[in-house]
Amino acid sequence: MPESTLDAAGVLADLDVLDFDGLALDALASSALASSALASNALASSSIAPDPFASRRDPVFAALACRLFSCLPRSDQRSRGADYLSGLLAARGRKSIRNIAALFGGSEVEQRLHHFVCASNWDWVPMRIALAEYLEDVAAPAAWVAAPLIVQKTGSNSIGVERRFVPELGRVLNAQQAVGVWAANAEVSCPVNWRLQLPGSWLDDRARRRQAMIPDGVGPSSLEECTLDACLETARDWRLPRRTVVLDARSMNAAALVRRLRAAGVPFLIRVSGGLRLAAADSALARWSTRPQPAGLIMKVARTLTRPVAWRNHEAGGGRRNGMVAAVRVRLGFDADATELCLFSVSGPQPASGEPGGAGAELWLADRMPEEVPALVRLTRLTGRVRRDLREVSDHVGVRDFTGRSYGGWHRHLTLASAAHAVRALGRAGAGVPATF
Numbered sequence: 399m400p401e402s403t404l405d406a407a408g409v410l411a412d413l414d415v416l417d418f419d420g421l422a423l424d425a426l427a428s429s430a431l432a433s434s435a436l437a438s439n440a441l442a443s444s445s446i447a448p449d450p451f452a453s454r455r456d457p458v459f460a461a462l463a464c465r466l467f468s469c470l471p472r473s474d475q476r477s478r479g480a481d482y483l484s485g486l487l488a489a490r491g492r493k494s495i496r497n498i499a500a501l502f503g504g505s506e507v508e509q510r511l512h513h514f515v516c517a518s519n520w521d522w523v524p525m526r527i528a529l530a531e532y533l534e535d536v537a538a539p540a541a542w543v544a545a546p547l548i549v550q551k552t553g554s555n556s557i558g559v560e561r562r563f564v565p566e567l568g569r570v571l572n573a574q575q576a577v578g579v580w581a582a583n584a585e586v587s588c589p590v591n592w593r594l595q596l597p598g599s600w601l602d603d604r605a606r607r608r609q610a611m612i613p614d615g616v617g618p619s620s621l622e623e624c625t626l627d628a629c630l631e632t633a634r635d636w637r638l639p640r641r642t643v644v645l646d647a648r649s650m651n652a653a654a655l656v657r658r659l660r661a662a663g664v665p666f667l668i669r670v671s672g673g674l675r676l677a678a679a680d681s682a683l684a685r686w687s688t689r690p691q692p693a694g695l696i697m698k699v700a701r702t703l704t705r706p707v708a709w710r711n712h713e714a715g716g717g718r719r720n721g722m723v724a725a726v727r728v729r730l731g732f733d734a735d736a737t738e739l740c741l742f743s744v745s746g747p748q749p750a751s752g753e754p755g756g757a758g759a760e761l762w763l764a765d766r767m768p769e770e771v772p773a774l775v776r777l778t779r780l781t782g783r784v785r786r787d788l789r790e791v792s793d794h795v796g797v798r799d800f801t802g803r804s805y806g807g808w809h810r811h812l813t814l815a816s817a818a819h820a821v822r823a824l825g826r827a828g829a830g831v832p833a834t835f
Contacts, residue, residue: 450501453487459821465532466817469524478514486795486818493796516807525813527636530590539581541777542633543784544625544645549574549798556801557610557808560597565649577625579632582780584710586827587787589816591632593624594808612805622650626658633664642667644777653730667764667777679738680726693761697743700726707775712783721746723775725768740764742771791823
């Protein structure tokens with residue numbers, strides 16, 4: 399933890415979750431039980447009402463709260479942060495500020511939480527870095543996985559909402575479009591960083607921009623630019639251990655992404671379309687054209703290189719899945735001195751076309767060599783781990799539930815929802831408390 403942050407005792411004392419005495423977890427439980435009883439009396443709740451303080455008896459909650467809320471300079475902010483995090487884990491239904499506040503006392507609490515999330519000036523970036531550092535300590539991520547987030551809305555007042563075509567769904571929705579960067583391994587994944595794509599209707603309207611408190615430095619950006627910005631900030635600027643960035647670039651300018659990631663020194667593993675033009679640089683294709691050709695065509699020519707591969711199917715309970723893989727060395731463009739990349743295809747044991755690069759095959763591009771493909775295939779499957787955890791964890795702790803107009807409010811809510819996801823996911827995976835806590 400940085401020297402400038404508060405010590406663990408001060409943070410936990412501010413949160414009223416620990417009678418600090420050597421960070422004893424028994425005291426944590428006793429304090430939380432007492433707080434829970436007081437809250438129950440204040441709310442006159444029934445015996446089956448959700449207990450907002452129950453999560454604070456979880457050692458994962460205590461350890462993570464200690465790390466995250468030390469980023470907040472004031473004790474009242476740390477207390478409200480703990481309340482909001484508890485509410486995201488305990489509130490039933492939509493995790494709105496009103497529903498969270500109802501667990502703690504109603505309208506007065508709602509005003510305080512609304513100000514804390516939507517109008518306060520605390521910076522969410524240090525808390526996101528603290529979350530990523532915590533996950534490095536307890537979960538050892540294998541990669542950073544970038545994943546889109548579509549949040550469908552019925553009205554037009556929530557920040558960033560616009561009618562837009564969603565390629566993944568093949569239809570037009572009234573929705574927010576965001577991208578998250580997830581720390582992921584085979585057992586657990588958790589979002590650590592976010593970008594919200596803001597359309598011109600929000601950025602060009604001065605009154606709307608002022609009401610949403612969108613900073614002057616925030617300008618128009620495509621989903622591709624949002625994705626790259628979030629990935630570079632996480633993988634490079636936060637000075638975390640070097641990890642591969644995994645993302646789906648089929649609807650993006652994959653060549654431009656590769657050049658930017660290589661220039662930044664960030665290792666990458668990118669899913670590409672069959673139309674991406676690459677130059678074969680593999681000795682196995684020495685008799686074939688070295689002119690740039692579609693990636694799908696290159697892999698069809700490489701069908702004699704196909705071999706078996708196995709991975710875990712994270713979206714179907716983690717069971718073993720067998721398939722076929724083929725890999726060749728390629729370059730971007732005509733430059734013979736350009737760094738060689740690895741293009742590989744992954745398919746089921748019997749692809750529909752009977753050859754790599756055919757229908758049903760996934761095409762991936764990495765800054766590694768073909769000899770490393772089995773490990774790379776396992777990294778590509780982490781996208782399934784993220785989809786599963788988004789569905790089973792994030793959607794239950796309110797990642798799509800922010801309804802306000804505030805730009806900062808959206809980012810603060812998503813940061814705290816990511817923390818709630820970490821508490822839930824790490825507890826489910828049987829991890830979460832560092833040895834130094």
